[in-house]
Amino acid sequence: MIVVNAWIIHKFLHTEKEQLDLVRFRRAVCVPYLKLGKADIRIGRKSRDTIPSTRLDDVRYDGKDHVIAKRENQRRCQKKSCSGKPRIYCKKCNITLCLECFAPYHKQ
Ligand SMILES: [Zn+2]
Ligand SMILES: [Zn+2]
Structure with missing residues (x-):
């Protein structure tokens, strides 16, 4: 046309x-x-x-202001090879992570 x-x-x-x-x-x-x-x-x-x-x-990886926040529902942990379903997530990244995965996830 x-x-x-x-x-x-x-x-x-x-x-x-x-x-x-x-x-x-x-x-x-x-x-x-x-x-x-x-x-x-x-x-x-x-x-x-x-x-x-x-x-x-x-x-x-900037190491600033990555605070743990809590959701109402459980979600799948976004760290590779983790099958955890935590309720917590990184508020800055907006990514669900277990307490154990939180620090390793933010390290290069
Ligand atoms: Zn983060
Ligand atoms: Zn995890």
């Missing part, structure tokens, strides 16, 4: 000699657009994967 609309505008703006037919116009519009789209997706995925996790790790 967008391509056809753009083509109508193109036809409106150009004389008959300068005009491309719809197929050629479509190709001229779509090819750079598709390349751009792919590049954008790649960049988007890269930033999603790297930036938030490093930021999270910075907070996790």
